Amino acid sequence: MAADQIGLTQEQRETFRAHVKKIQPKSNELSERLTHESAALSALARPERVYEAALTAQLDKVLVAERDLKHLHIGLLAWIKNFLTPEQQAKLKEITKDGGAPTPH
Numbered sequence: 001m002a003a004d005q006i007g008l009t010q011e012q013r014e015t016f017r018a019h020v021k022k023i024q025p026k027s028n029e030l031s032e033r034l035t036h037e038s039a040a041l042s043a044l045a046r047p048e049r050v051y052e053a054a055l056t057a058q059l060d061k062v063l064v065a066e067r068d069l070k071h072l073h074i075g076l077l078a079w080i081k082n083f084l085t086p087e088q089q090a091k092l093k094e095i096t097k098d099g100g101a102p103t104p105h
Helices: 002-006 010-045 052-083 086-095
Strands: none
Touching: 002 086, 010 052
């Protein structure tokens, strides 16, 4: 497990879990919104003839939902990076250097 490999303390693990638990509902909400808006865009694009203004307006809703979800994810990434010690960051970088997935030992 990466947490063991980078040497997370018990306190860090608890803080990490609490933070993820706190943002998980918002992540789920944004994912559902993106799915809903994407399905609506698909439905508008399906007919033989489409109304361009409606399609473009719906695309804007998809892009906003996608942006909001990505902002949340980038915020989590920044929080994690700032949460780890420089030594833990170096260990994480080392174990994920081959494509981002921790390497099995």
